[in-house]
Amino acid sequence: MKALQIAATGMKAQEQNVEVISNNVANMRTTGFKKQRADFQDLLYQNLRRMGTETSDAGTIVPTGVQVGSGVKLASTARIMSQGSLEQTDDALDIAVRGEGFFQIDLPDGTTGYTRDGSFERDADGQLVTVDGYTVNPGITIPENIQDLTISNDGSVQGVDDTGTTQQLGQIQLARFVNKAGLEAIGDNLFLETDASGAAETGNPNDNGFGSLQQYFLEMSNVDAVTEISDLIAAQRAYEMNSQIIQAADEMYSTTTNLR
Numbered sequence: 001m002k003a004l005q006i007a008a009t010g011m012k013a014q015e016q017n018v019e020v021i022s023n024n025v026a027n028m029r030t031t032g033f034k035k036q037r038a039d040f041q042d043l044l045y046q047n048l049r050r051m052g053t054e055t056s057d058a059g060t061i062v063p064t065g066v067q068v069g070s071g072v073k074l075a076s077t078a079r080i081m082s083q084g085s086l087e088q089t090d091d092a093l094d095i096a097v098r099g100e101g102f103f104q105i106d107l108p109d110g111t112t113g114y115t116r117d118g119s120f121e122r123d124a125d126g127q128l129v130t131v132d133g134y135t136v137n138p139g140i141t142i143p144e145n146i147q148d149l150t151i152s153n154d155g156s157v158q159g160v161d162d163t164g165t166t167q168q169l170g171q172i173q174l175a176r177f178v179n180k181a182g183l184e185a186i187g188d189n190l191f192l193e194t195d196a197s198g199a200a201e202t203g204n205p206n207d208n209g210f211g212s213l214q215q216y217f218l219e220m221s222n223v224d225a226v227t228e229i230s231d232l233i234a235a236q237r238a239y240e241m242n243s244q245i246i247q248a249a250d251e252m253y254s255t256t257t258n259l260r
Helices: 003-026 225-257
Strands: 036-042 045-049 066-069 072-079 086-088 095-098 102-106 112-115 135-137 146-151 156-161 166-171 174-176 184-187 190-192 201-203 212-215 217-219
Touching: 003 036, 003 072, 003 225, 095 102, 146 166, 146 212
Parallel strands: 095 217
Antiparallel strands: 036 072, 045 066, 086 217, 095 212, 102 112, 102 135, 102 174, 112 190, 146 156, 156 166, 174 201, 184 190
C-alpha cells in the first residue's frame, strides 16, 4: 500500500506551503518586499497498464491505461513582482519606484545588488547609502550645506545650499530585467542578478519604459493579508486531509494484520 508514502509527500508539501505563507505574512511591513507563491508538481507515475498498448491481433488498443501516482513535490517558490502600495513619509531621502526598475546598490564584495527599498540615508561623507551603509550606484554626494533637497520623478537630484544657490547633485538610475522573478533574494531587501533573470538594463527613470520616482514615499510590500489567510486555511485543510489518509491507511494495515 503506497497511500502512506503518497500522503506523506502531501503533508510535506503543505508544510513547505505554510512556510512560504508565514514568510509572506512576517514581511507584510517590510519595505519593498515581494511575496512568494508555492507551486507544486506531481511525482512520477507507475504504469500498471500503459495507454496505447495493443490488446488484440485486430489492433485494438487501451484507451486510457492504468497509472498510479506517487505524490507531490514543491516545484518552485515563484516571486510575485507586482507593485506594492506607496506610503507617504516625512523624509526627503525616502524614494519609491512607481513602475519598472530597481535601485542599484554597491555591495562590500564588489557585486551589485538590486532593491525596491528606497529608505536611504546620508553617511558621514554625505553619500547616499542604504540603512546598512551600502552606497547607491551611481554615487550621489549631498554636501552638508544643502538645505532643501529635491529628487524629481526622472531621478535628477538637486539641492539648494545655504546661499540660496541650486546645485545639481547627481542622477539616480534604475535597473530592470527581462525576468525579474528570476532574481536571487539574499536578504536585507536585496536581490542579485542570475542567469534566469538576465543581465541588468540600466537607464534613467521615466525613460524607455522605466518607472518614475516618488520622493517622500516608500513602496510597501505587496502582501495581501486576506489572500494569505485564505491560502493558509486551504493549506491547513489539505494537510488535515493528507493526515486522514495516513490514518485510514494505518487502519487498513491494522485490519490486514489482524486477519485470522
